[in-house]
Amino acid sequence: MNKTLQYIQPSATLAVSAKAKELAAEGKMVCNFSAGEPDFDTPENIKEAAIKALRDGQTKYTPAQGLPELCKAVSEKFAKENGLEYAPNSVIIGGGGKMSLSIAFAALLNPGDEVIIPSPYWLSYPEMVRLANGVPVFVQGEETNSFKITPELLEAAITKKTVALIINSPSNPTGLVYTDEELAALGEVCLKHNLKIVSDEIYERMIYDDKKHVSIASISPELYKNTLTVNGVSKAQAMTGWRIGYAAGPTDWIKAMTTVQSHLASAPATFAQWGAIEALRTPEHIIKPMLDAFEARNKRIYELISEIDGITCDRPMGAFYIFPNISFFGMDSLTFAKKLISEKHVATVPGIPFGADENIRLSYACCIEEIEEGISRIKDFCKSI
Ligand SMILES: *Cc1c(COP(=O)(O)O)cnc(C)c1O
Numbered sequence: 001m002n003k004t005l006q007y008i009q010p011s012a013t014l015a016v017s018a019k020a021k022e023l024a025a026e027g028k029m030v031c032n033f034s035a036g037e038p039d040f041d042t043p044e045n046i047k048e049a050a051i052k053a054l055r056d057g058q059t060k061y062t063p064a065q066g067l068p069e070l071c072k073a074v075s076e077k078f079a080k081e082n083g084l085e086y087a088p089n090s091v092i093i094g095g096g097g098k099m100s101l102s103i104a105f106a107a108l109l110n111p112g113d114e115v116i117i118p119s120p121y122w123l124s125y126p127e128m129v130r131l132a133n134g135v136p137v138f139v140q141g142e143e144t145n146s147f148k149i150t151p152e153l154l155e156a157a158i159t160k161k162t163v164a165l166i167i168n169s170p171s172n173p174t175g176l177v178y179t180d181e182e183l184a185a186l187g188e189v190c191l192k193h194n195l196k197i198v199s200d201e202i203y204e205r206m207i208y209d210d211k212k213h214v215s216i217a218s219i220s221p222e223l224y225k226n227t228l229t230v231n232g233v234s235k236a237q238a239m240t241g242w243r244i245g246y247a248a249g250p251t252d253w254i255k256a257m258t259t260v261q262s263h264l265a266s267a268p269a270t271f272a273q274w275g276a277i278e279a280l281r282t283p284e285h286i287i288k289p290m291l292d293a294f295e296a297r298n299k300r301i302y303e304l305i306s307e308i309d310g311i312t313c314d315r316p317m318g319a320f321y322i323f324p325n326i327s328f329f330g331m332d333s334l335t336f337a338k339k340l341i342s343e344k345h346v347a348t349v350p351g352i353p354f355g356a357d358e359n360i361r362l363s364y365a366c367c368i369e370e371i372e373e374g375i376s377r378i379k380d381f382c383k384s385i
Contacts, residue, residue: 020347031374033362050275064262066093097232097245105132107256119355175316327358
């Protein structure tokens with residue numbers, strides 16, 4: 001067996017979702033806040049494009065880098081929406097954002113290289129880095145500062161072995177969103193120490209209030225040269241099951257990633273790539289109602305959770321998660337989440353695999369009624385402790 005695996009845990013979010021499904025199958029009315037995916041179906045125009053591709057005989061391998069037409073659509077998307085000029089040969093299509101990230105670490109890291117991961121973090125980052133024989137190094141963001149890391153905290157974690165920083169804004173699990181000034185300041189530290197930046201922007205469209213998404217690579221030509229921008233269609237276009245993500249960055253990085261992908265996967269599924277072209281060109285009036293629903297849920301869940309005595313949390317600025325602090329109740333996050341599912345049939349994800357044992361993660365990729373019912377059960381649960 002691969003020895004690295006003894007340090008790697010199976011994805012805890014998936015385990016909790018499975019438990020919720022099991023209870024539901026027994027006929028229990030479960031309020032499910034554990035999902036890591038939109039509850040919406042993929043828009044019809046996107047499905048039609050994939051079906052058409054199949055009918056047209058698009059059933060063979062694409063180049064390892066991805067379908068040239070999709071690379072071009074991604075390049076146009078970056079130019080139009082993010083102010084980033086990437087030539088199609090600076091783009092690689094991956095089997096989901098997850099595979100794009102994994103392939104990046106496999107291509108960019110040497111054994112023992114350190115990658116700085118702001119904490120709390122998406123639980124797959126450290127495992128992806130470890131699988132690539134890298135070493136994750138965590139920098140704890142202060143909860144009182146919306147869990148954001150600062151240039152000082154970043155600088156203090158850098159060693160001779162540090163090669164990269166992961167940025168995830170909007171963030172899963174905290175919902176934080178960095179401003180352009182904050183990104184510029186973090187970027188400056190990276191440039192000073194010659195660190196690469198891997199920017200996971202999968203939640204860019206789920207952003208609330210007056211917050212604005214900024215791609216760190218768009219801030220300066222120097223940052224552009226040192227950043228891999230990663231995104232995908234899973235979240236904004238409700239396409240988690242299609243497994244299409246993409247990354248863009250310096251041509252030599254993309255070339256190395258293409259080599260890795262050519263051996264690990266050949267390329268993502270061809271008809272799914274044709275669907276993704278349509279996804280990137282989907283008219284705004286089709287996407288917007290889903291984003292508006294997330295905004296309304298964000299407001300409501302925050303309002304309701306704020307009314308619970310003992311729980312503290314910020315209003316999330318982006319993504320579709322809220323990350324309340326439950327330490328007042330004197331339980332670790334796993335005990336709290338387990339008691340909550342068994343006593344009130346409310347599924348959440350404990351904060352521990354995200355690096356935060358005082359918090360739990362609630363996804364609000366569910367309807368307002370489920371939010372109201374679920375939070376009312378959590379309120380009862382908290383009162384009973
Ligand atoms: C969902 C998610 C992704 C991408 O998921 P895929 O389904 O693999 O495209 C990437 N990063 C974060 C933080 C996510 O939550």
